Amino acid sequence: MEHTSTLERVLRGIALSLIVLFFMFPLFWIFLMSFQTNETILRIPPSLFFEPTLGNYKALITGKLDTAAGSLDIAFMKNLWNSVLLSTSAVVLSLILGVPAAYAFARHKFRGSEDIAFTLLSFRFAPPLLVLLPLTIYFQQLGLADTYVGLIWVYQLICLPLILWIVRGYFEDISADVEYAYRIAGHGWFATFRKIALPLAGPGIAAAGLLAFIFAWNNFVFALVLASADKQPVTVAALAFVTASGIQYGQIAAGIVLSITPTLAIALYAQRYLVEGLSLGAVKG
Amino acid sequence: MSTLELDDVVKKFGPDTVIDHLSLKVADGEKLVLFGPSGAGKSVLLRLVAGVIRPDGGTVRIGGADMAEIEAEDRGVGMAFQNFALFPHMDAFDNIASPLVAHRTTREKIRTGVEDVARLLKIDHVLSHKPRALSNGQKQRTALARALVGQPPLLLLDDPLRNVDAKLRFEMRIELPRLLADRGATVVYVTQDYKEAMAIGDRIAVMRDGRIAQLGTPEEIYGAPETLAIARLFGDPTINLLDVVPEADGEGLHVTISDRPVRLPAALRAAAGKPCVLGIRPESFHFVEASAPGAIPVEIEAETPLNEKTVTLAVTRRDRELLISRPAGTPAPASGSAHIAVDGAATLLFDKGDGRRIRGADDERRAA
Structure with a gap:
């Protein structure tokens, strides 16, 4: 590897970043989604900035899901x-x-x-x-x-x-x-x-x-x-x-x-x- | 102490017969070397004796008892492997202790047993090391210690010096016979190194293709090999082999080297006129004056030191190459023309057709 030129290193870096981004971005996006309400998730255009909420985790852990149509038990x-x-x-x-x-x-x-x-x-x-x-x-x-x-x-x-x-x-x-x-x-x-x-x-x-x-x-x-x-x-x-x-x-x-x-x-x-x-x-x- | 008897043992791997109706007796306290090229079945034979693989036919008896129904762990043999086969996840102490642990000895006895044998083999300072932290020489000694520690009456050593460096091999070749003699155990030792075989064995069994080609003392194997192949396996430099056709004359039999006759024992007269191979050990030649009886003129090509010997390469008048060895330091011509002589009684005559040694009347008498 000692003969790699700067250009080669840069290109390789970009390629690796793309691959990491491709595989990790969905996970990262889901991680962000888990701290958002349905409204902020579904807004157009999507944004990285939002008011984080623990509501989703709370609903899962307590087993009470509050929706527009009323309260729902989930296990x-x-x-x-x-x-x-x-x-x-x-x-x-x-x-x-x-x-x-x-x-x-x-x-x-x-x-x-x-x-x-x-x-x-x-x-x-x-x-x-x-x-x-x-x-x-x-x-x-x-x-x-x-x-x-x-x-x-x-x-x-x-x-x-x-x-x-x-x-x-x-x-x-x-x-x-x-x-x-x-x-x-x-x-x-x-x-x-x-x-x-x-x-x-x-x-x-x-x-x-x-x-x-x-x-x-x-x-x-x-x-x-x-x-x-x-x-x-x-x-x-x-x-x-x-x-x-x-x-x-x-x-x-x-x-x-x-x-x-x-x-x-x-x-x-x-x-x-x-x-x-x-x-x-x-x-x- | 224990005897070992193999009777008509057969082992096949699929279509290949690895051990071919082999019978062998090893006396109590004897050190028998199994010698032969790789693939001759030496290691398989050892594993059959140890009981880790089963014969397809024949009987193995240790101390007179039939081993057919006895598992490896109950045979009470010690074995060292060519690749050491140490337990990589245990330190040297636990490796060596494993045969003692199996017999539910007290902790104190295990400790003294391991330490004694470790001191004997000079590895007492590395007992806490895992195998991967040991040098090859230390691994080999650990493997040997593990085989010796239980004081087994029958020791099986599968080319234990194969994977160690030349210096250590040389040391161990000197050390091992004494070590084994002190133990008094019956030993079966596998090797591909003829020097090791000669140094360690009371008797040597030369194996080829799953059979014993010749069984005898080191002197017998070296001095009277049964076949050309065996003659070639022993000796360094290797034996000189010359194509000859012995001629009968008034006194008996002779062959010619450099147009000079070399007398052969008259008992070999039956070989007259047949194509043969004459085997002459390099040390059977000696340099003589031109006027000496039986002097053979040769041209000296080169001279090389080989360990404690000096080896001279010479060619005869008929352009046949001869290797002549003599103890280092003894005077001899180093170049040009010279004369050598050989005692016909020290030569070996083989049938060129089947490679078997032609026996004279002397041999027959000796064999009887």
Whole structure:
């Protein structure tokens, strides 16, 4: 890079700024919107200057939405809690099921192992709408429709393949000799899995867990169809702001800010851990 | 202490046979070196003994007991790996302690056990370091310490000096035999370095293509290799190999080098008239006066020092190149014409067709 001219640097700076602006501006605009009333949001031309209000956040947190047509109860905080509950449970369950499975696929080549692994991955190929109708019928017959258990189960379609395939790669990267050495030292296979494979694949498991969490959090269509209002996550709940008296842009914006905060916080926290983990120089002794 | 017996062991990876009906016995306290080029199956054989991979056929017996149903963790062997295979998330102390931890020893015993072996291998000052903070030499010693700390009766060492620098390798080649002898353990040692093999092994098993090509003491392998390939693997500088056709005469058998006859043992008479390869170790030649019996005239091309030896490159009248080595410092002509001689009994004669050494009557008697 030492030969870059001033012009090149300036152009590069401009290009980078444009890209950042392109991706960050919507977020920034929503952040501003969340502090405005519908009137200031919808005025023409739009302006960066307004009287900030916490009304939107207050309405969401208290659950009382005052519109021109009267007062409306919304359960946004309940939906936020649903999102946390559903995503966390789904990821935890996926990790419990997926990590040992990934280890098995990485270390043991048994008959049909590749086929099984690929079938699990293929769940990600199918458009969700394709399976939703039969799934809805099954769930109604099994009594799983509109239950947390049913939703967490369906979320495995999103989380499990992701975790399985990412973590499998990390397990495969661990030198088999390192595990052999621990076995030969006198430890059983389960101790080897727990004390060697799990810690060494730790960063990968964290990355996969984080990614699965974000995918689960952002899911919309499964919850929309398979759950009723009191079990639905924030992604579906945002629809409630499309009211008879108009679309409540301010509350939607505040809702978005609140709902991306947990994933953003986890991502920022885990990023530090991921970088640490990956710079461990993990597998080479 | 422990014996090791392999009986008709077979291991296949898919269509490739890596270990091909191999049988081997290692006596109690013996140090056996598995020597051979990479891909010969040495490391696989070691892992079969350790129990981390399973044979497709045959039996492995340690201390007389069949290991078919015994898991790796219950075999009580110690193993050091070529790539060290240290646990990257544990410090050197915990790495070395791992075999002791497995056997539920007291904390105090673990500490003294680790410290003793660390002092022996001169790594007691780095016990708190993680593997990535260790030099290659320290990693190698840590791996070795981990293999030794549990005092296993059977030690498997998979080319442990491969990834360390030349100086350290030289030191360890001197240090290791004493260290292993003090332990009294049965040792199977894998290497691709013939000097290491000769320094460490009571016996050497030369492996090729999943089989043992020759099994014998270092002297036997060096002095009487079964095939041309084995002769080439041992010795530095490598053995001189000359295409010859031995001729029978009144006294027995001879070949010609620089148009002069070199007598071969009469017991090899069967080889007369057949295309053969004559192997002469560089140190079997010596410089002589022109008038000496059996003197062979050569032109000296170059002279190079090689460790403790001096190596001379010479050509015969028929333009065949010969390497001649002698202890450094011994006087010899450095250029121009010279004469050399060789004792025919110290040469090796191989069949040019299949590369096997042609055995004389002496050999047969010795073998019997």
